[in-house]
Amino acid sequence: MSGNENSTGIVLFAHGSSLEEANRSVEALAGEVRTTGPYSHVSAAFLELARPNLSDALDQALKAGLKHVIIIPYFLTLGVHLQQDLPRLVAEERRRHPNLEITVAKSLQGHPLMASIILERVRTAIP
Helix, strand or coil: CCHHHHHEEEEEEECCCCCHHHHHHHHHHHHHHHHHCCCCCEEEEECCCCCCEHHHHHHHHHHCCCCEEEEEECCCCCCHHHHHHHHHHHHHHHHHCCCCEEEECCCCCCCCCHHHHHHHHHHHHCC
16 A cells, blocks of 8 residues: 555545435445555545534544545535535535645546446346
C-alpha cells in the first residue's frame, strides 16, 4: 500500500433509513470496498435518519490520521440531496476542518455500467 492509501479514506455517503437493515447494507458495502480496495479507511455516513452523519464520519477520519477523504455519493440521481444538501454539508465541513482535503466524487447517475447492472437484475428475475 502506498502512502496515498494510508492518508486517504473513503466515505460512502447515503440517504439513511429508519430501517436499520437498509443502513447496515450501506455499511456492508463500505466493508466490501475496504476489503477489496487498497484503502484501509472506508466508512459509511448518512444524510438523515441514521448515524454516523457526515460530520461524525469526517471526525473519525481525522482521528485515524487521514489527510484526504473522498466522499462517494451513494445516490442514483442528482436530486436535491446532491445538488443542495451535500454541497452545503461539505462547505461546513471544509470550514470545520481546513487541514482535511475533502473531495466529492460523482454520484452513480450516468455510470456506464448502470445499464448492464439493470439488465443483469432483469436476467435474474426471469423464471
